[in-house]
Amino acid sequence: MSGSNRPAVLFLLVWLIFGGTASAQFKENFTYRGYFKDLRAVSIDANGNTLQQNLFHHRINFRYSMKHNFVGGLELRNRAFYGEFLKYAKGYGDQLEYDPGLVDLSWSWINNPAFIAHTAIDRVWLNWSNDKWDVRLGRQRINWGQNLVWNPNDLFNVLNYADFDYEERPGSDAVKVERYFKKGGSLQMAYKFTEKPEDRVMALMYRFNKKNYDFQILAGQYQQDVAAGVGWAGNIKGAGFKGEATWFEPMTDSSEQAFLTSATIDIVLDKGPYIMISGLFNTLGTSDLSKLLQLTPTAGGRLDVKRLMPNKYSVFVNGGGAISPLLNANLAAIGAIDIGGIFLMPSIDYSLKTNLDLSLVGQSFVGQADNKWQNLSSAVFLRIKWSY
Amino acid sequence: MKTSTRIVLIFVVLLAFIGIQSFTTRVQDEPTAEQVIKKAQDKMQGTTTKAEMKISIIRPKWSRTMQLKTWSKGTTYGMTLITAPARDKGTVFLKRGNEVWNWVPTVERIIKLPPSMMGQSWMGTDLTNDDLVKESSMEKDFTHTLNGKETVGGRTCYKITSIPKEDAAVVWGKVISWIDTKDYLQMKTEFYDEDEELVNTFTASGIKVMGGKTVASLVEIVPADKTGHKTKMEYISLTFNESIDDSFFTTQNMKKVK
Numbered sequence: 001m002s003g004s005n006r007p008a009v010l011f012l013l014v015w016l017i018f019g020g021t022a023s024a025q026f027k028e029n030f031t032y033r034g035y036f037k038d039l040r041a042v043s044i045d046a047n048g049n050t051l052q053q054n055l056f057h058h059r060i061n062f063r064y065s066m067k068h069n070f071v072g073g074l075e076l077r078n079r080a081f082y083g084e085f086l087k088y089a090k091g092y093g094d095q096l097e098y099d100p101g102l103v104d105l106s107w108s109w110i111n112n113p114a115f116i117a118h119t120a121i122d123r124v125w126l127n128w129s130n131d132k133w134d135v136r137l138g139r140q141r142i143n144w145g146q147n148l149v150w151n152p153n154d155l156f157n158v159l160n161y162a163d164f165d166y167e168e169r170p171g172s173d174a175v176k177v178e179r180y181f182k183k184g185g186s187l188q189m190a191y192k193f194t195e196k197p198e199d200r201v202m203a204l205m206y207r208f209n210k211k212n213y214d215f216q217i218l219a220g221q222y223q224q225d226v227a228a229g230v231g232w233a234g235n236i237k238g239a240g241f242k243g244e245a246t247w248f249e250p251m252t253d254s255s256e257q258a259f260l261t262s263a264t265i266d267i268v269l270d271k272g273p274y275i276m277i278s279g280l281f282n283t284l285g286t287s288d289l290s291k292l293l294q295l296t297p298t299a300g301g302r303l304d305v306k307r308l309m310p311n312k313y314s315v316f317v318n319g320g321g322a323i324s325p326l327l328n329a330n331l332a333a334i335g336a337i338d339i340g341g342i343f344l345m346p347s348i349d350y351s352l353k354t355n356l357d358l359s360l361v362g363q364s365f366v367g368q369a370d371n372k373w374q375n376l377s378s379a380v381f382l383r384i385k386w387s388y
Numbered sequence: 389m390k391t392s393t394r395i396v397l398i399f400v401v402l403l404a405f406i407g408i409q410s411f412t413t414r415v416q417d418e419p420t421a422e423q424v425i426k427k428a429q430d431k432m433q434g435t436t437t438k439a440e441m442k443i444s445i446i447r448p449k450w451s452r453t454m455q456l457k458t459w460s461k462g463t464t465y466g467m468t469l470i471t472a473p474a475r476d477k478g479t480v481f482l483k484r485g486n487e488v489w490n491w492v493p494t495v496e497r498i499i500k501l502p503p504s505m506m507g508q509s510w511m512g513t514d515l516t517n518d519d520l521v522k523e524s525s526m527e528k529d530f531t532h533t534l535n536g537k538e539t540v541g542g543r544t545c546y547k548i549t550s551i552p553k554e555d556a557a558v559v560w561g562k563v564i565s566w567i568d569t570k571d572y573l574q575m576k577t578e579f580y581d582e583d584e585e586l587v588n589t590f591t592a593s594g595i596k597v598m599g600g601k602t603v604a605s606l607v608e609i610v611p612a613d614k615t616g617h618k619t620k621m622e623y624i625s626l627t628f629n630e631s632i633d634d635s636f637f638t639t640q641n642m643k644k645v646k
Contacts, residue, residue: 033474129644131635143497167494180640212487214500233500235487240502268504325445325452354452354473387475 026064034060035387039165043085043379053085057165061123069130073140075123075168081116092116101139102173102193122171134178139171142190144205145244146216146231149316150280150308152246152260153231155201155222156192158305161316161334162343163297164361165383172201184209198252199223222248222305224255239267248306258284258306264316273321285312285338289367292341293377296365311336326351340368341376352384359383421532421548424567436461437599438627440471448616455624459645465637469645480642491642498639529556530563540566540575541593560587571595571602586612598626 037057044050061075079096086092093111096118105124110117125138145151149161156172174192181187185208192201203220213234220227229246243263250257264278284306291310294303315337320330327350334343347361364378437460444453455472459465466483470476478493488501530550538547545566552558561582566575577590588611592604603626609619635641 033477035475134640141496143495145497146500148499169495184638186640209487212485235500235503238502238504240500242500266502268502274505325447326450351452355475357475387473 029065031063032060033388034058035385037165037383037385039381039383041085041379041381043377044375046374046376051085051088052083054081054083055165056080059168069128071127071129073123073125073127073138074121077120077122077168079116079118081118082114086113086116093118096120100194101171102195103139105139122168132180134176134180136176137174139173140176141169141171142174142176142192144188144203144216144218144231146214146233147242147244147262147278148264148266148276149278150260150262150314151244152262152305152308153216153218153229153244155203155218155220155227155246155305156190158303158308160295160297160303161332162295162345162363164345164347165297165381203227218246221251224252225250225258225306236265239265241265246305256284256306258282260284260306260308262308268321273319276316276318278316280309280314280316282307282309282312282314286310287339289336289339289341289369290376292336292339292343292365292367295343296363296377296379309334309336311339311341313337320347342366355387357385357387359385421534421546421550424532424546424548424572435629436632438625438630438632440624440626442620442622442624444620444622446616446618446620457645459632459636461632461634461637465632465634467637467642467645480645482637482639482642484637489639489642491639496643498642526550526563529553529558537569538566540568541591541595543568543570543573543575543595545569545575573602573604575604588612594622598623599628601628 035058037055037059039055039057041053041055042050043053056079058078059076062073064072066072081092090113093108093116096116097106097108097111099106099120105121106118107120108116108118121139123139123141125136125140127134127136129135142156143154144156145154145159147153149159151159156174157169159169172192173194174190176188176190178186178188185206188205188207190201190203190205194200201220201222203218203222205216205218207214207216209215211234213232216231218227218229218231225248227246227248229244231242231244233240233242235241241264243261245259245261248255248258248260260280260282262278262280264276266274266276268274288310294310313336315335316332317335318330318332320328320332322328327348330347330349332345332347336342342365344364344366345362347359350358352358359381361381361383362379363381365376366373366378367376368374437458440455440457442453442455444451453472454470454476457469457471459467464485466481468481470479478491480491480493482489482491486503488503488505490499490501491497492499530552532548532550535547535549537544539545545568548565548567550563550565552560552562559581560579561584562580564578564580566577567573568575573592573595574590575592578586579588579590581587588609591608591610592606593608594606595602595604597603598605603623605623605626607621609621611617
């Protein structure tokens, strides 16, 4: 879609969803919420060079409930980037501008080496539902995961754990139809529209609960592959036991066969911390340590469900909990075992006031080279968030 | 997950708390201590409750308030929706038997929670969720003695001392309850540890008619050894025995509940 059409398309979408009425009834059925975030970061690369980055972030989510069980949703993300980071990250504004969806809803409206202002619509959808059916059309988040951290079943939206500041995660331009059954369980069909037909994703998923376990079975087309997978979430005594596995079989020569599986155990120790341990196996993993940096939030690229980690064998360990009702501390670590790489992410969250939260987050990618552990890339983030 | 570890406990606590409220049956004859406790137990079974409430943690230097809506049916089904503060608004918890799910509105995802999350200390109080849930087994796990009558909050109350049975797996060494003779309201409860030291005191006030019953609309929990610490639970609205279909308590409905 050409850039000049965008405002018109946007206007049309807003008009379709919010109908342009401003009656008392409109006010009653119309809700909004969001937040402001200020994020300061200092990063240090493998050569010891430091860079400073600032980000001011605003989000607003609109909902409008209409007659006949229709609901519309629109969510906007406005961000302003400044700081010396931009001098080195040439083309970052253009990278942000790129919208991988069918409709281009991403604008870098100020784009210069000192300052970038960017707006993106990451949700815009119309939903209709009744007791049996739920249908949603538009840019939406389709979550097919049962597992924590790594989701091989999540064909529509891949999660990068390191990108902690994007809590909502990107959406897909798709249609989703879900049929619920009387005895519980549901059948879901989703189709993701893409600019290039070879990138499209369409799949069916059946979900049911048996013996206190949630199960799911899915099959479909993922880009140039046929994909089939299973997922589960249940308990072993006091611990949670979840997992997923997906097989990707190529339909063309330009794709590769892949199998990914991940399982997780999580538990809250007696009056103590929350502990989570997860493992991931990925047949497509390579032994290139430098690819670990694809996980850095500013790398910008989206992860592919076939390459949730760049390597073959990974483990995730997390421990954390409330130190006081206002203070939470957490330490997460990913070990890319086969390539000798580690990602560490300690964080502290403090509630300054109602709806005002302070977070201090560290991220460090370290790797083994010449029998020595060294920093590949590290950063410290200080964030203040006001929710409304 | 951080928010959920703190919040998930609330709704199960509420189930137990609402159970306590169900003391409000009028009994003609002077009942025995066992009968009072049994009445409460029977009342809890098979009934539904719908409530809107406000929970505050009060500390010497700060306080935080949270508002929520809950729906429950017996002890099997429970649904809780956080309505305030803005940060947590829209978060939903569903309990079906011993399974618990959490709806995270920002990522539009349902996450199944491990059962051990129920044993967590509840919102900075000294109570764990399990402690409170075990309250519902008062009848089974304790022997009760009537120790005459005392006035609490301007109401004449039966004073009942409950001692755990030898094989009972309970954390309390002794529980003393003051139950109003007129409306069977639990006006005050003291929880003692195994060394007979006072740990927590529950005090009820704000007595009014809600959902067709006389109830205490405000309950305060005060830990014995911490000055200036308090947890307040206040009902904004309360409805009893309104028919709620089992299908209300489904993961499907978590996304829609308002």
